[in-house]
Amino acid sequence: MWITPTTAPPGLVVRGELNHCAAPDLRTALSDVTQVTAGDVHIDLAGVPHLSLDIARVLATTAIELSTDQRQLVVHQLAPHLVDMIRLLGWEQTPGLQVHEKSWRLR
Amino acid sequence: MSAPFRHQGCVYGSDAEFLAMAVPFVEEGLRRAEPVLVTTTAANLDLLHREMGSKAAGIDYAESAYFGRRPPQRATAFYRYWARKIAQDSTKSVRILAEPIWTGRSPRDVAAWKRMEAGLNVILADTSIWMICPYDTRIVPPDIIADSRRTHPECVVGTQSAVSPDFVVPELFAASCGPAIDVALPADPEEGHRFDGDLVALRRYVIDRAARFGLPEDRTAMFTIAAGEAITYLIKMGVREATAWIRPEAGQVVCTLHTTDPQQAHPFAGFRPPQLRERPGDGLWLTNQICERVTIQTSDEACTIEMAMPGPGAEELLQNNPVHPR
Numbered sequence: 001m002w003i004t005p006t007t008a009p010p011g012l013v014v015r016g017e018l019n020h021c022a023a024p025d026l027r028t029a030l031s032d033v034t035q036v037t038a039g040d041v042h043i044d045l046a047g048v049p050h051l052s053l054d055i056a057r058v059l060a061t062t063a064i065e066l067s068t069d070q071r072q073l074v075v076h077q078l079a080p081h082l083v084d085m086i087r088l089l090g091w092e093q094t095p096g097l098q099v100h101e102k103s104w105r106l107r
Numbered sequence: 108m109s110a111p112f113r114h115q116g117c118v119y120g121s122d123a124e125f126l127a128m129a130v131p132f133v134e135e136g137l138r139r140a141e142p143v144l145v146t147t148t149a150a151n152l153d154l155l156h157r158e159m160g161s162k163a164a165g166i167d168y169a170e171s172a173y174f175g176r177r178p179p180q181r182a183t184a185f186y187r188y189w190a191r192k193i194a195q196d197s198t199k200s201v202r203i204l205a206e207p208i209w210t211g212r213s214p215r216d217v218a219a220w221k222r223m224e225a226g227l228n229v230i231l232a233d234t235s236i237w238m239i240c241p242y243d244t245r246i247v248p249p250d251i252i253a254d255s256r257r258t259h260p261e262c263v264v265g266t267q268s269a270v271s272p273d274f275v276v277p278e279l280f281a282a283s284c285g286p287a288i289d290v291a292l293p294a295d296p297e298e299g300h301r302f303d304g305d306l307v308a309l310r311r312y313v314i315d316r317a318a319r320f321g322l323p324e325d326r327t328a329m330f331t332i333a334a335g336e337a338i339t340y341l342i343k344m345g346v347r348e349a350t351a352w353i354r355p356e357a358g359q360v361v362c363t364l365h366t367t368d369p370q371q372a373h374p375f376a377g378f379r380p381p382q383l384r385e386r387p388g389d390g391l392w393l394t395n396q397i398c399e400r401v402t403i404q405t406s407d408e409a410c411t412i413e414m415a416m417p418g419p420g421a422e423e424l425l426q427n428n429p430v431h432p433r
Contacts, residue, residue, distance in 0.1 A: 019306045020339050020390075050310060053336060053381060053390045061383055081328035088396050089381060090187070 002047075003029045011042030011074075018051040023058050030062045030073075039071060046077035046102055056086060060094045067096025077102035109193070109235035110200045114228055115268055116259030118252055120244040125151060126158050127265040129204055132239055136202040137165045142192040146174045146184075147206035147241065171208050178223035179395035181207075182230050182378040189234050199235070206241045209251055217251065218284045219400075224258035225277040226375040239263055254280075281374040288404045290411050292350055292365060299352040302338060302364075309351060310335055313362065316353035320360045321419035330416050333397040334362050336390030337412045340377075343387075344370045346410070359399060359415040370410040372403045 001016040003025070012029055016022075033041050041062070045051070063073040073096055078086075083101045086092050092099060119125045129145070133155070136143040145155060146169040156163045167188070175181025189201045207220055224240065231238070242255045256262060256273040257280055275283070293299040300312040310331045317327040334351070341349060341364065349366040377391025395401050400415040417424055 017307050017310065019335075020343070050331060050335060052339060053393060054339075054385070057381070057383060057385065064383070079328070081325060081332065084329065085332055085393065088393065 001025065005029070005033065006042070006044075009042040009074075010037040010039065011044070013044040013047070015047030018048055018055040020052045020054040023052075023054040026055060027058045027062070030058065034062065034066060040074055041066060041071070042074045042076060044076045045079075045082075048082070049079060051082055051085075053089075056089060056091065060091050060097060063094050063097035065096075072096050072098050075099045109198055110237065112228075112231050112234050113237040113261070114231070114259055115237075115239045115261040115263045116255040116271070117239050117241045117263040118244060118255065119241055122154055124265075125241060125243070126154065128239065128241065128263055129155055130158055131266045132202065132204060133159065133166060134162065136200075137162065139200075141199050141202055142188075143167065143202045143204075144169070144188055145204045146171050147204065148172075148208070151206065151241075171206055177399070178219050178226075179378055179392070179401070182223060182227065183380055183392075183396070185227070185231060185236065185238070186234070186379055189231070189236050193235065201234070201236050203236055203238045204241065205238055206243075209247050215400075219402075221251070221254050221258065222281045222284050222374070223378075224255070225275070225280040226378060228258075228260065228277045229375045230378045278374055288363075288402050288411050288413050290365060290404070290409070291352075291363070293352045293354075298354070299350050302349040302351055304342075304347060306335060306338065309338060312351060313353065317360055317416070320353070320355045322360055322416060323419065326416060326424070329397045330360070330362070330414075333394040333401075333414055333416070334364070336393045337364055337401075337414060339390050340372070340388060340394075341366060341368075341370065341410065341412070344372070344410075346370060355418060356415070358418045358420055360418050361413060361415045364412045364414075365409065366411075367409050370405055372405045372410055372412075374403070376403070377401070 001018055001022045004013045006013055011033055059073060059075060066073050078099055078101055080101055083099060086099060117128045133143050144167040149170050152168055175184040185203060192201050240259060242252050244252055256271045257275045259271055260274045261268050262271045300309060302309050313331050313334050314327055317330050346366045346368045349364050351364055353362045373388055376388025377395045381389040381392055394414060398414045399417050402413045404411045
């Protein structure tokens with residue numbers, strides 16, 4: 001997993017396969033951005049072909065925390081099958097979570 | 108404070124016996140302003156609606172065949188119904204009349220549905236559901252009727268309930284359903300994949316093999332999630348090495364994960380939808396939802412998880428694709 005902070009918009013660009021063991025690092029990176037930014041937090045997952053349940057949980061938890069300040073976690077370029085995974089979980093309506101799907105091929 | 112989970116079986120042999128149980132159960136729930144869900148056959152839904160007349164308007168209903176096509180979806184449907192209803196009023200019990208469908212099932216399917224009936228005692232233990240599961244002796248084979256008394260702590264006739272003397276601890280019942288997997292590993296090791304902790308390599312193997320056996324790209328992508336969560340479940344239990352093998356089988360594409368690291372997977376893991384707070388086996392819920400069949404077999408010597416995806420010929424999955432008129 002590679003994490004690159006961005007300032008415009010404030011957030012992260014993440015690349016690589018996001019397994020359960022990446023969850024603590026992602027959580028920390030999102031928390032850092034959340035604390036230095038007053039508005040919405042953006043995360044670009046265009047370079048992520050896979051994420052685990054633990055990673056989805058980090059995204060949902062962060063979104064809920066942001067929603068208490070009327071802020072959002074905006075997920076950009078999420079692969080279609082990962083959008084399907086979020087929907088299966090029933091987490092697409094999580095307060096503070098906004099997901100944008102990308103057109104994407106597996107290979 | 109809401110009531111604890113109750114799980115009762117009802118063996119009946121006529122429409123009158125069905126109504127003698129169902130009508131009072133439903134009417135009492137409606138009178139108490141409790142949510143009431145009836146999920147049974149189309150024939151029994153029609154029977155109940157006719158009998159109750161205008162009072163039936165307060166019933167939530169579903170045909171069993173379409174309310175959870177397989178056991179993990181069925182258990183999830185019950186849980187989500189309950190969760191939605193208690194979000195409106197947490198003090199209420201939630202009544203569910205839930206008749207499983209047995210006709211036309213393979214022996215493996217029947218075993219899976221029996222295991223789920225036992226598993227509901229564990230999966231829904233912390234809910235305030237009162238569930239009655241009717242079994243129709245006119246169409247259900249005797250062995251399934253007999254097992255209903257082993258999987259339900261209580262039995263109901265009409266409005267009378269009694270403790271079932273045949274009830275078996277759910278985990279023991281699940282084990283008694285027998286080994287479900289004839290564990291087979293590839294004769295040619297090159298056909299399999301040796302997992303040693305590299306999740307990326309495992310998923311690459313899944314993608315390559317699934318594509319070779321003709322799975323469409325979207326189904327392959329979901330298969331990688333299913334396999335990834337299954338191996339993550341094993342890793343979290345301490346497994347370090349496993350063999351993966353994917354092959355076509357009976358119209359499906361089947362993935363076996365087999366480890367000789369001794370583990371005892373919980374027989375009912377992966378039946379409840381994950382929440383924000385992690386519970387053991389959460390990820391297997393995704394595996395269960397994505398795959399057509401997931402079987403877990405554990406012993407003191409080994410643990411095997413077998414996952415089957417609908418193969419390239421699974422027409423049911425293609426029916427939602429638009430067909431342009433010619």
